[in-house]
Amino acid sequence: MHRVGSATVHSGPDTAHALFTPDEHPLVSVRPAERGHAARAAAWALRVLGHGHTGGRVVLIADPGAGPPAEALAAVLAVDDALTGGLAPLLRDPALLRRISAAEGIPLP
Numbered sequence: 628m629h630r631v632g633s634a635t636v637h638s639g640p641d642t643a644h645a646l647f648t649p650d651e652h653p654l655v656s657v658r659p660a661e662r663g664h665a666a667r668a669a670a671w672a673l674r675v676l677g678h679g680h681t682g683g684r685v686v687l688i689a690d691p692g693a694g695p696p697a698e699a700l701a702a703v704l705a706v707d708d709a710l711t712g713g714l715a716p717l718l719r720d721p722a723l724l725r726r727i728s729a730a731e732g733i734p735l736p
Contacts, residue, residue: 637697647684648683664699669703685705
């Protein structure tokens with residue numbers, strides 16, 4: 628069993644916090660529901676980490692000015708934290724993060 632992952636991303640004076648709880652169902656849900664970019668980002672992180680067959684729940688708590696890029700990155704890092712304890716160097720690679728941003732339509736900083 629995996630633990631709940633958490634991450635915080637600062638975007639200027641604003642902050643985005645994400646919590647990720649993995650489960651066996653291959654669907655990622657997000658709260659608030661209108662933050663689909665964070666769900667897509669979490670699903671991508673699951674695939675990269677070899678857990679594309681699983682899903683989970685993302686909960687975002689963000690300042691209004693944090694924006695979708697910070698929220699998506701927080702979701703990616705929360706998945707990493709839940710599954711690897713934050714040790715996946717792949718998810719820390721800026722070039723890779725830019726590629727997924729373009730390929731998956733996920734806004735990242």
